[in-house]
Amino acid sequence: MTTVKTESLRMQLDRSANVRSIIKQFYIFVVLVLIVLTFSVMKLDQGGIFDRGQFLSPDSIINLLRSAVPILTLSGAFTLLMISGHIDLSVGSAMSLSAVVYAWMVLNGYSFLPAFVVTLILGCGLGFINGYLVTKLRITPVIATLVTLSAFKGLALLIVPDGLSAIKGSAGIVMPDWINFYARREVFLGLPWAFWVAVFVIILLTILQRRTILGKYAAAIGGNRLAAELSGINAVKMVWLLYIIVGFFAALAGLARASYMSLGDPLSGDGMEMDAIIAVLLGGTAFSGGEGSVAKTVVGALIVICVTIGLMTVIPAYWQTVAKGTVLITAVVLNHLLVQDKINA
């Protein structure tokens, strides 16, 4: 009698859990489609970016994908880090600093390869610092990366000469034209190298997450750190490595931004941490870590971009912040409803 009742209770629970997990699997695609449809139906005549006033025209899609390059480059690695239960608020600043350094090197006559490599190494270094603060000095991730957010941004501002707002060609020196070949020149389907690299990065990170111990250990550390450590996983090393990876891709994103704008803007990465967090949360990664998916974060990132760019065409720019704040809060609520385990109040 007792057991029968418990069984039926458990089955009920199972069923509602099933429904939830199905919603959780697919809602994000529905959201993306809905957003695209909404913007397509709306008349987007006064838009600056969408020449033909249509959201779904080939030109506008290409524009959209081009602007999505930094977030696409970054958010995969960011997902892995969040799966491990850690956060990096300094990614935006790391991006700016990399953009500035890359632009500075290009401006000062270095050729593509050294500038490219040095910037990426710099990114790894920035991630290394974050990882050191979090894993070795054991400073709470939020505080540690807030401090480095400020530090990286400060460095970027210091590199830019007084009186200039960015690293760019001036009276003395001219910024070489080729700086924008990475993120602007069309190489395939009207899209530049940077985009195809971002696609490659996404595929790479999806495979890393699903098929390698990196992804598995990240989930284990985020799910139950003690169990992971007792199983012989060196959590310190893994988390540190994840921070370095995030730093690396932040640098790659910053480089793309610098190439796209043909200058090194020390504020160009501002707010990227929020975009990344929104994308990851929309993609269904749990706050506390343990589960998540790089592939779905990419969908989340596309939503972020569609909303930002889409809204930009219909409403004045000063609505941007509110819009993004709303998307973030919505993402938080959706994530709460669908992902978080309902451990009692």
Place this chain on the structure above:
Amino acid sequence: MQAKEIKHLRKPLMVGKLSDESFITLFMLGILAIVFAIASAIVPNFYTVQNMLNLVTNNWFVIILGIGVTFVLITGNYDMSVGGNIALTGVLSVYFCQGANVSQNTLANGLGLPYLVAVGLALLCAMGVGAVNAFFIAKLKVPSIIVTLGTMMLARGAAQVITQGAQRNTSLPDAFGVLGSLGIPDTSIRISVLVMITLIIVAYIFEKKTVFARRIYLIGANREAARLSGINVGKYLTALYILSGLLAGITGILLASEFKAGVSSRAMGYEFDALVIALLGGVSITGGFGSVLGMFVGAIILSVVTSAATGMLLSPDWQFTLKASVTFIAILAQRFALDKRKA
């Protein structure tokens, strides 16, 4: 015999006569003295009465914010929405006050409410932002950093929408500028500074004497144990976030009155400054530990460092790196000092 034993227990511990908290406050005071001495030695015109006074009076807004942020931090949470909240409250107080239908320019038209009503409503909105934070953090258990970054964007964004990304400063009644201009004649002490001093004193008494404050520390020290000891954690978090919102609102109104304008970009990054001074003042980054007085000392340290940097004609671009380094050192110093003590 028995009585003697009890008397002995009543005495504070002989090992380190101070509580950890007063120890850290004193430690940071020591650091302040050192930083101050160095600054006086190397920065021209630093060691003057006026300048020392300025160290306190120029930072009234961060210190007021710091009170709320400190208490929130003691519970182990963050409030990153205060900067945006200042902008929003300032802009709202202006918008409510501006004459209705006085001009073609939308930015010159407001609701035409009396100043006090406008202030009251603006403060309500500021507390509303705090309440939204509290709802997500206490009810939905979302990490406070994410929520308050979100409400920061919402508040700042709303300010931008109302001001169309700029500011509102026309068709304001005379009463609007009064709060910000009154003060003790011939000094840099204005009403805002007096408000700050009053709030610090009230907060100090609140922190040391009330049951409410004691429970804040209990929540920060061990949230689960606090809950099992019958403390309604959600209620206390809600109260604190609303308080923090209110303090940001007061700051916003004073600033708006001082400048006779509601500027949407006001107080950018203040949330970080408030966090920095709390950490500098020895508030623990994991909660359960810290004091308003310590935060005050932290504010002065930061102000000495930044004004010394200005005095040495460093470019303003230095401020980010400087703040980051100072905070980093503060966190390490605090940990080092406490570890040493425990050993």
Place this chain on the structure above:
Amino acid sequence: MKPTENVLEIRDLVKDFPGVRAVNNVSFDIKRNTIHCLVGENGAGKSTLIKILTGAYARTSGQILLNGEEYNSHSTRDAKQKGISTLFQELNVVDQLTVEENLTLGMEDTTLGFLRHTDKINRMVSVMNDIESSIKPKQLVSSLSVAKKQIVEIAKAVAAESNIIIMDEPTAAISESEIARLFTIIKSLRDNNVTVIYISHRLDEIFELGDYVTVMRDGKHIETKPVSEIKDRSELIKMMIGKTVFEQYTPREEECLDTILQVKQLSNHRLSNISFDIHAGEIAGFYGLVGAGKTELARAIYGVDDYEGEIIFKGEKLKPSPDKAIAAGIALVPEERRSQGLFTILTIRGNVPVMNMRKISRNGFINDARERNVTLEYVEKLKIATSSIEKEAGKLSGGNQQKVVLSKCLFADADLLMLDEPTRGIDVGAKSEIYSLIRKLSREGKTIIIFSSELPEVMNICDSIYLLYDGSLRATLRNDCDCDSEKILHIVTGGE
């Protein structure tokens, strides 16, 4: 590698914690390819010893020889590489991963970091399915019951292919048929050149399984000898308990008749359909193995966890929230002292009055003098050993920490006091002090419920005993001195 006779030799091992010496000059040998049992009461030092072996703790002094060579482990990973793997008492599985992923966690076969599906996985799965065949490798671990999670862990430890496997209470939460299959596997491990160090509270298992047994008490080594040389359980129990025999239970002269707490059809995620009445003034004990639902029951009554059903206290329905429960007159001493009971970074003075702030304050302002006096009163009453009430609670010894938590709950002035594992991890002296305190409180008219996984504890002080298994109430007994402990054990391990 030339095999020495002893696989492990422990020499003069000492481990100090602030205020306690958890392992005190322990020396003994473990022979190769045997099943070596380690017994002792809670707090005897077994777990600490194990944690030193696995590298979780650093020893204070002493020496350990592994295969005749100096052994020094800094982490579980290190220990594993040196051939010692451990099955810990706490569940150490990652809920978000699948069974298969958990089995291989930390021992994956990889090429350049890519996971390979090798024979190893199949072997592990078959070890697991030998014990319990219903677990599927692709299943998420979060969907398994506690017992099945434990089996996943056992399979993982067994399949790690170490020379030495340490098992800390592996049978605590699994059923008898599963235990039987586990024993077969452990014995076949021994026959395949593996040394098993087996820790258990169930003495019958020692006789069934063990080749050698080491008894520890109060951090000291008492005896190591072949199991075959031990006459019976009582000889073993005598070694474990030593001279300190607790006061025997004496039946109450007057029956307690007034019902103070009624629980009706209580169910939640871990409990199913529990109903019982508790009478005012009695000491009730809930006994069950790990995972039986004791803590969950305590938390439900206290209003921490959600539940369906009704809880009526003093004739009124309880609202599910700890602050309401305290206001109604219920206090709980939680299971996890450091994480749920104590504010470790605060002083004793900061801890004692927290559950009844109204008593030490007026209009929301704290009266410092009253606060100090109250703290002093409890420090004296419960004999908390400290140099000052301003001492940080986290720096006290386990027993004194527990007394601080008790003071906290007593100061709440509750009529019903619930104690979840009240004597876990504290020394024998403090234990008997806590028992006499419980008896004293009961004489003063308080109602007390004890939730415990130590049978002697329940049998020594409780008037009535409730037996839990897998979230449901299986039996209720009156303690009449000759409760059959065999029968109780049979019931709480799932027997009918």
